[in-house]
Amino acid sequence: MPKPQNAMTIFQLLDKSNCRKCGEKACLAFAGAVFTGKRPLSECPKLDRHIIDAYSDDSQNPYDVEQNRDDYLEHLKKQIAGIDLKAAAERTGGRYENDRLTLKVMGKDFSVSPAGVLSTDIHVNPWVVAPFLNYILYGKGLDPTGDWRSFRELADGRERYPLFQKRCEEQMKQVADSYTELFDDMVHIFSAKQVDPQFQSDISVVLQPLPRVPIMVCYWLPEEGMQSSLNVFFDQTADKNLDIGSIYSLGAGLAQMFTRLALRHGFAATQSNHHD
Numbered sequence: 141m142p143k144p145q146n147a148m149t150i151f152q153l154l155d156k157s158n159c160r161k162c163g164e165k166a167c168l169a170f171a172g173a174v175f176t177g178k179r180p181l182s183e184c185p186k187l188d189r190h191i192i193d194a195y196s197d198d199s200q201n202p203y204d205v206e207q208n209r210d211d212y213l214e215h216l217k218k219q220i221a222g223i224d225l226k227a228a229a230e231r232t233g234g235r236y237e238n239d240r241l242t243l244k245v246m247g248k249d250f251s252v253s254p255a256g257v258l259s260t261d262i263h264v265n266p267w268v269v270a271p272f273l274n275y276i277l278y279g280k281g282l283d284p285t286g287d288w289r290s291f292r293e294l295a296d297g298r299e300r301y302p303l304f305q306k307r308c309e310e311q312m313k314q315v316a317d318s319y320t321e322l323f324d325d326m327v328h329i330f331s332a333k334q335v336d337p338q339f340q341s342d343i344s345v346v347l348q349p350l351p352r353v354p355i356m357v358c359y360w361l362p363e364e365g366m367q368s369s370l371n372v373f374f375d376q377t378a379d380k381n382l383d384i385g386s387i388y389s390l391g392a393g394l395a396q397m398f399t400r401l402a403l404r405h406g407f408a409a410t411q412s413n414h415h416d
């Protein structure tokens with residue numbers, strides 16, 4: 141099996157039902173155990189054979205997609221060279237200083253030079269880079285209205301919604317169900333704002349991955365035989381400020397980031413148990 145780059149990648153492959161048939165308390169814990177070499181992937185009985193086989197075949201290595209993504213990012217960075225960054229700063233809610241355009245990405249500075257070179261004081265997550273560059277290149281810069289829409293209500297969102305639901309909403313729900321500090325982390329680590337619960341949810345938090353593209357995460361706790369649920373909402377201007385592919389990337393990227401946080405938490409618990 142090619143060595144996965146992180147436990148997240150393994151988690152993405154799993155059924156995410158937390159059925160415990162592998163002997164772990166949750167899929168997150170199993171993903172962590174596989175990544176650290178304690179368990180083979182084949183010990184999840186819910187995994188399709190072809191997924192296990194794919195990991196034994198380098199020609200089908202899913203990390204090939206990363207090369208395509210890198211090519212796409214290079215293409216976007218080259219386009220930055222052809223635009224007026226000062227005007228783009230005004231349009232996008234950023235600031236222009238020392239020849240660079242800087243935007244706040246979840247409370248942290250994220251800059252680009254006229255040559256398309258990125259700099260930031262945070263780790264550069266690849267999933268944020270394409271939306272960041274697309275927002276600068278093509279965003280209309282409309283102010284959010286406070287009118288929240290689901291992903292499927294955005295332009296071209298309907299056909300992509302099943303994938304968005306799986307990669308963003310379902311995955312975030314998994315994390316929220318098992319990692320109770322998730323919403324506190326959103327506020328304290330990612331500069332989110334807790335707002336009055338919307339749509340009769342129990343918790344509503346607004347993240348600001350780009351200045352004019354707020355994302356609201358609403359979570360409903362389980363009650364009386366009803367499962368918990370989680371939905372993600374966007375301002376009705378989101379599809380004018382950003383293309384639907386980038387909006388998808390932000391949602392799925394956030395879900396990945398939160399899963400990593402929970403996994404880190406899970407590793408700590410596993411290690412302390414081990415020492416007991």
Ligand code: SF4
Pocket residue numbers: 154155156157158159160161162163164165166167168170171183184185186187
């Ligand atoms: S990893 Fe597989 S067996 Fe384990 S809890 Fe998740 S779905 Fe169930």
